[in-house]
Amino acid sequence: MAKLYFKYGAMGSSKTAQALITKYNYEENDMKVWLIKPSADTRDGAAILRSRIGLEATVEVIPPEVDIHARFLGSRVRRCDVIIVDECQFLTEAQIDQLRAIVDEQSIPVLCFGLRTDFLTRLFPGSRRLMELADVIEEIKTMCDCGAKATVNARISDGYIVTEGAQVVLGGNDSYIAMCHRCYVNGIREHKKIKLHGQN
């Protein structure tokens, strides 16, 4: 029986690499994969999905107003065996419902990779609906600098954790770092300077 999967992880947990390896494994088994990701704006079309470790693939970009179920039933992709979604937290609620319908009615597995929460520990629209509807919820783990599991995506501006602002900042220059909740709270309370990885 086909299932809807939500594979969530914090920033830097290699979610895109996992999505691309999963795609590779299906294709090695002679199965056809439809790889998609949401668009932050209304531009439609193909793009390149890149993981930091160096894997990449062509991805179809889906604007928020597109009905994914209707597009799936269109001639172009209808013969795929599995759907893989990257950055699924940015899908709309309606789009998650459409993916759910594809699983239920077409018996096609759908694997969604994405963030759980925003920089204020709040679910995104897509991740909230997946937490409600997914058949399988699995964590892709990463670590806080303290050694504990990272679960919070802190937004960093000028070296400090940001605690106000929009959920998504288009074209913003902020950085994000995955932290455990205890270090996140302590970082805010003590106004700690946060060192980002790969910086001097």
Added chain:
Amino acid sequence: MAKLYFKYGAMGSSKTAQALITKYNYEENDMKVWLIKPSADTRDGAAILRSRIGLEATVEVIPPEVDIHARFLGSRVRRCDVIIVDECQFLTEAQIDQLRAIVDEQSIPVLCFGLRTDFLTRLFPGSRRLMELADVIEEIKTMCDCGAKATVNARISDGYIVTEGAQVVLGGNDSYIAMCHRCYVNGIREHKKIKLHGQN
């Protein structure tokens, strides 16, 4: 390092039995457990927590306005080694934040057992905040009559699935049954008569 756990399951997945077995195991290891559950109204005090299989224990009932962190720091319970919560979906958002603070600041593990979603596949306030803040999210599984995993808690009235109404109906006579999403959608669409277990 202490963690905040959300152990979610659909109706009839033996969540309360799991909570009571967990309590038993901790106590066998000479650890002190604080067993709590939210109150649907403002009555405070002790009650009996009963699982369908026959296990039971005394539970402290916590009204929505109580600050659990403050109560934990009070003299009565402060020396517990672990907190176990049943019906955690009915805690308020603020109360989940208080449990999170107990984990972070007191290094006390908190294990929350409860439902994921309501009869319309929407997160409850407590389960939503746990999906955002829990360090570990684990499913307690149960089955749909079709053999697939049950994920939806359908509200049944006069034998049919209800699709409108309040999230919590105090004193209501409705019944609930755990179903997979496909059977739930088909049951609504085809207006199927649902047979409840243990009934003739």
Added chain:
Amino acid sequence: MAKLYFKYGAMGSSKTAQALITKYNYEENDMKVWLIKPSADTRDGAAILRSRIGLEATVEVIPPEVDIHARFLGSRVRRCDVIIVDECQFLTEAQIDQLRAIVDEQSIPVLCFGLRTDFLTRLFPGSRRLMELADVIEEIKTMCDCGAKATVNARISDGYIVTEGAQVVLGGNDSYIAMCHRCYVNGIREHKKIKLHGQN
């Protein structure tokens, strides 16, 4: 698709309680459960399976020479929907192969609860074959006194960890305690006196 499950846990991890709750959940869904456990000797027949927390049920005791697949196909039990095994580590290799054949040929799920390793950290015959053939390997967790996860079943005699002897001692008076590997090794090396739970 039916699966063969190995749900392993250390001493005191409530494996029998989990087996009995699983049985209860299946029966609540109007499914027929065949509950079995291996016999240490050649006595056949029914017995009572009891968990420490107080749950119990009638269990069919299976001697080592019995072909479980053949017995399953016999008239008495053939209409069961699921097989649950307690103390599965004591089944023979051949009996695990027979359970595997029931899963593959009859599409009946088989859930095996038992220990992973003996008092010298070695797999039992039944748990070894399950580690080779199970579709799903899941841990039922319990804790060491130090707070870490317990994985080793130490045999205690006169308060000290035993490091020699037979894998199974029939009628022995030894006790067992679950420990993490580090405390187990330190306990042997430093010849520590081990305090058993529930004793003074």
Added chain:
Amino acid sequence: MAKLYFKYGAMGSSKTAQALITKYNYEENDMKVWLIKPSADTRDGAAILRSRIGLEATVEVIPPEVDIHARFLGSRVRRCDVIIVDECQFLTEAQIDQLRAIVDEQSIPVLCFGLRTDFLTRLFPGSRRLMELADVIEEIKTMCDCGAKATVNARISDGYIVTEGAQVVLGGNDSYIAMCHRCYVNGIREHKKIKLHGQN
């Protein structure tokens, strides 16, 4: 607390890619990784570890007679923060015990990636000892052609499943394919011609 992990998967489940992504994630967090794999012969030294998807890294090759704990304590690698092992099923029992000691005594996490069983569904020496001693046993999943989870590594010669032979055939020309147990048994019983992936 550091742990010993066994991340097992069947042929073609991207175990090496997972090992290399894990290495990348640790290094991104400014941690030092010691990447090793067993040698089938006594040649020591460095080699290139390559995953089918295209990732690669330099790996230290460890012959069977090397004491990994002693080598870890040697000056060259002693400051690593984590050890990652590929093809761990080919380590000796003694070497798994040495890794266990590194975890317990040095508090260094050790992540072992490898096969569970050979072409006759029997544990390898390294995977058996890991099934006994690992703190965490996790499956890296892959699929049988029938859609079920693959758990058996069938050895194929001239298009047919092989049921006799040595556990490891150095320089052999055989191929392997991951299958579910039911398809494996049926393939042998019905002497089916097995189609390998990526072949015409």
